[in-house]
Amino acid sequence: MNEFLYGVGVQWKIDLRNRGVFITYYIVPLLFFGFMGGIFSSINPMAKNTLIQSMTIFGITMGSFLGTPAPLVELYRSDIIKAYKVGGIPLWMAAVNNYISATIHLFITSTIMLIIAPIAFKAKIPENIGLYFLSLALFIVVSVSIGTTLGLLIKNTSRLTMFSQLLFLPSLMLSGIMFSTDLLPTFLENSGKIFPATWGFKLMSSSIFDFSYFWPLIIMLCISTALWIFLLSKVGKE
Amino acid sequence: MNVGVSVKNLVKKYGDNLVVRNISFSAIQGEIFGLLGANGAGKTTTLECIEGLRNYNSGEIKVNGKIGVQLQSSSLPSHITVQEAFLLFCKWNKVDENHQLLDSFGLSEIKNNQYKALSTGQKRRLHLALALINNADILFLDEPTAGLDVEGRVFLHKEIRKLKEAGKTIIIASHDMAEIENLCDNIAILKGGKIVFNGTPTELTSSYLSKSKIQIKSKIQIEKQDFVFSTYVGVQKEFFTVITDSISDALLELLQYAKENNNEIIDIKIERASLEQRFIEIATEGN
Numbered sequence: 001m002n003e004f005l006y007g008v009g010v011q012w013k014i015d016l017r018n019r020g021v022f023i024t025y026y027i028v029p030l031l032f033f034g035f036m037g038g039i040f041s042s043i044n045p046m047a048k049n050t051l052i053q054s055m056t057i058f059g060i061t062m063g064s065f066l067g068t069p070a071p072l073v074e075l076y077r078s079d080i081i082k083a084y085k086v087g088g089i090p091l092w093m094a095a096v097n098n099y100i101s102a103t104i105h106l107f108i109t110s111t112i113m114l115i116i117a118p119i120a121f122k123a124k125i126p127e128n129i130g131l132y133f134l135s136l137a138l139f140i141v142v143s144v145s146i147g148t149t150l151g152l153l154i155k156n157t158s159r160l161t162m163f164s165q166l167l168f169l170p171s172l173m174l175s176g177i178m179f180s181t182d183l184l185p186t187f188l189e190n191s192g193k194i195f196p197a198t199w200g201f202k203l204m205s206s207s208i209f210d211f212s213y214f215w216p217l218i219i220m221l222c223i224s225t226a227l228w229i230f231l232l233s234k235v236g237k238e
Numbered sequence: 239m240n241v242g243v244s245v246k247n248l249v250k251k252y253g254d255n256l257v258v259r260n261i262s263f264s265a266i267q268g269e270i271f272g273l274l275g276a277n278g279a280g281k282t283t284t285l286e287c288i289e290g291l292r293n294y295n296s297g298e299i300k301v302n303g304k305i306g307v308q309l310q311s312s313s314l315p316s317h318i319t320v321q322e323a324f325l326l327f328c329k330w331n332k333v334d335e336n337h338q339l340l341d342s343f344g345l346s347e348i349k350n351n352q353y354k355a356l357s358t359g360q361k362r363r364l365h366l367a368l369a370l371i372n373n374a375d376i377l378f379l380d381e382p383t384a385g386l387d388v389e390g391r392v393f394l395h396k397e398i399r400k401l402k403e404a405g406k407t408i409i410i411a412s413h414d415m416a417e418i419e420n421l422c423d424n425i426a427i428l429k430g431g432k433i434v435f436n437g438t439p440t441e442l443t444s445s446y447l448s449k450s451k452i453q454i455k456s457k458i459q460i461e462k463q464d465f466v467f468s469t470y471v472g473v474q475k476e477f478f479t480v481i482t483d484s485i486s487d488a489l490l491e492l493l494q495y496a497k498e499n500n501n502e503i504i505d506i507k508i509e510r511a512s513l514e515q516r517f518i519e520i521a522t523e524g525n
Contacts, residue, residue, distance in 0.1 A: 003329035010322045017317040017352065071315070079313040086289060086307035087368055089330045 004093070011097035015071070015105055024067030025105040029059030033113050034120075041121040051123035053204040054177035056110045056136065057197050063109065064143035065150065065168045066161075068102040072151025073160055076235050095148060095232055102144045110136055127207040139200035142217050145224040146196065152231035171197040196220050241302065242267040242376050242407030243288060248297035250283055257283050258294070259431040265409055265424070267302070267375075270402050272418040272439075273411040274517060275428035281411040282310055284428070285378050288409070303375025303407070308365045310380035310411070316354035320345050320364055323353065324371075331372045343367045343397065359390030366397065376407045383417060395420060415514040427520055434520055442516050450485050453477035453507040456496055467491050477507065485510075 015021045033055040040047040040054075047054075075081060075094045084091065117123035126132035146167070154160045172178055174192030181189045181198070192198045196217055203213040243265045250258035258280045265271035273281045286292040288299050289307050314323050320340070328335045340346045343363040348356065356364065362382065369377060382398070383391045398421055402408060412418055418425055419439050427435040427442075435442055452468065454460065460478040464470050468480035468488035482488035485508060496503055 003326075003332075006329050007326060010318065010326055013322070014315055014317045074315065079309065079311045080315060082291065082309055083312045083314060083365070083368070085291065086309060087327045087330070088372065089327065093330075 004097075007093055007097045008100050011071075011094075011101040012104060015067075015101050018071065020070055021067045024070075025063045025102070026109055029055075029062055029109050030112065032058060032062075033117075037117060037121045037123070041123065048122060049124045050201075050205050051121055052114055052117045052126065053201055055113050055117065056204065057139070057175065057177045057201050058172065059109050059113065060106050060140055060143050060200075061168060061171045061197050063106045064102060064140070064147035065164045065171070067105075068098065068144050068147030069151030069154065069160055069164060070157065071098050072148065073154065073157055076152060077155050081235070091235060092232055095152065095228065098151070099144055099148050102147065103140050106140050106144065107136070110140070126204070131207070131209055132204055135200065135203040135206075138214075138217050138221070139196060139204065142196045142200070142221045142224070145221055145228065149224045149228040149231065152228050152235065167195070171195040174198065175201050177201050240267040241265070241300070242269075243271070243302070243409060244298075244300040245284070245288065246298040248284065248287060248294055248299065250280075250287055250292065250294045257431050258287070260297070261426075261428070261431070261433045263426045263433060263436055265376075265407055267407050268402065268405050269423040270398070270408045270410060270421050272422035272425040273409065273428060274413065274415075274418055274425055275411075276413060279428040280431040281413075281428055282380055285380055285409065285411050289378055301376060304372055305376045305378065306369035306372060306374030307378045308362075308369045308380065308382060310384070312361075312365050314353045314364075316352065318353050319350050320353070320356070320360075321349040323364065324349075324367065327368050327371050333371055333373070336371070339367050339370060344393070358385045359387065359393075362386060362390065362394065366394070370401075374406070376409070377401060378409050378411075380411045381414075382410060382412070383414065391417070415512070415517055419513045427517065429520065439513055443510050443513055449481040449483055451479060451481050451507075451509040452485065452488055452492065453479045453509070454492055454496070454503060455505040457502040457504060458499070460492075460496070460501065465491050465495070477505070 015025065037051055037055055040051060072095060081091060084094065118125050150160065150163060150167070154163055170191070174181065174184065174188055175195055175197035176192070177197065181192060184192070193216070199213050199216045203210070203217065206213060241264045245264065246262045248258055248261050249256070261284065273284060275281045283292065287294040288301065289305065324340060325335060337346070340349060343366065345360070345364060345367060348360060353361070366379070366382070379398070383394050386394065395417070398408060410418070410421065422439060424438055425435070425442065426433050453474065455477050459473070462470055465480065465488065467484055468482040468491070471479050471481055473479065480488065480492070489508070493503070
């Protein structure tokens with residue numbers, strides 16, 4: 001247990017030192033939050049009601065789809081994995097540490113937004129804060145799980161960037177965080193339902209627990225977790 | 239003598255490509271054993287089979303003791319520090335943090351440096367230290383000094399000798415002849431996945447095809463001629479030069495000739511064929 005926790009700690013520090021990961025976990029989400037938060041709340045005062053949720057969804061989606069997979073490609077598609085294997089370090093360690101580290105980083109970013117938004121933009125604090133944090137935690141683990149799957153599935157960084165953007169951009173445009181999904185054609189509105197951002201936004205914006213927003217995220221979590229565990233076992237055999 | 243590593247009839251294929259062809263060798267405990275061969279001869283594959291990194295098709299491998307491995311191409315996350323990597327490996331191997339190991343490899347002063355900022359030599363030293371964390375009995379070093387400068391090579395050679403003195407069995411794969419000649423007690427030469435020589439470096443240099451060179455400087459220049467045990471090749475910087483298969487016979491014959499002719503010998507040089515020459519002969523034989 002001691003070695004596992006030490007590994008998580010090391011990965012957490014590595015993520016802070018890794019400029020690419022740090023930018024996607026902290027810099028861009030918080031800059032976007034600072035810039036767009038001001039614009040959204042001044043253009044449409046109603047946006048203040050869901051400003052925390054929409055900016056948080058943006059930050060988590062960006063961090064988990066663009067940031068989380070990058071260290072995994074570096075680890076599992078290089079000689080690092082051989083060095084770990086001969087050094088007695090289990091192959092699952094890197095992926096699990098990265099998963100936990102990403103979850104903590106994204107939770108910190110989300111908490112910063114939750115604290116600053118009401119002060120800076122007079123954003124509305126979620127009514128049911130307990131439910132908000134529960135929804136936040138679920139959304140983070142689902143998104144990081146998908147990011148982990150991407151990192152283990154894709155073998156080089158240029159391809160990874162392409163696939164990550166293919167998930168990231170529609171997540172922003174079709175989930176309702178930038179504008180209401182009612183404005184979208186039905187086809188695009190329905191397409192948006194395959195992204196966790198859509199359900200995460202609904203769940204985090206709700207003041208009562210709505211199971212219909214909850215179960216799609218659980219299904220996504222189960223599928224992505226099964227996938228990355230399978231991919232990890234395949235990497236071990238290679 | 240106890241055997242540290244024993245390989246019997248090892249066969250490894252990649253698809254239809256037979257890379258290791260029924261090879262057998264053994265390394266005695268406490269010796270440095272060298273695996274030599276040109277690129278693609280099968281050295282790394284053989285080592286990786288012994289280390290358990292690759293499955294093999296048939297044969298038998300016995301390793302008596304804990305192993306430590308320094309790979310030919312090895313890496314760590316770019317942003318991990320030397321100390322973090324060291325502690326991570328210590329913790330997963332459930333051993334106390336032996337900071338002496340960092341000191342002895344000159345890593346203490348760079349313990350807070352990130353992996354990406356290390357020089358090739360520092361990375362090699364770190365990987366060697368990581369290979370020693372579990373107090374391994376048998377060390378596998380694949381091209382340990384590749385890409386190092388002279389200072390780095392000398393340092394690593396010194397460390398490898400110290401490890402041998404400490405009773406470790408060391409298996410080195412290399413195509414650096416000077417390194418092998420300097421360090422190894424026994425060697426095996428791989429060619430096309432087969433072992434074409436197995437013995438000591440001296441046995442290799444004193445056998446096989448190459449001839450040794452004898453050079454004699456005398457008061458009166460010896461006339462150009464062949465002898466029974468040697469063949470004249472020329473006069474090089476005032477030295478009468480012959481080549482021979484048998485140094486002792488040729489030398490005796492040349493000294494007798496000088497004595498019979500009342501010629502005074504001023505200087506004698508004997509040059510055995512180097513390991514490198516022998517290796518080139520073996521590598522090119524049959525091509």
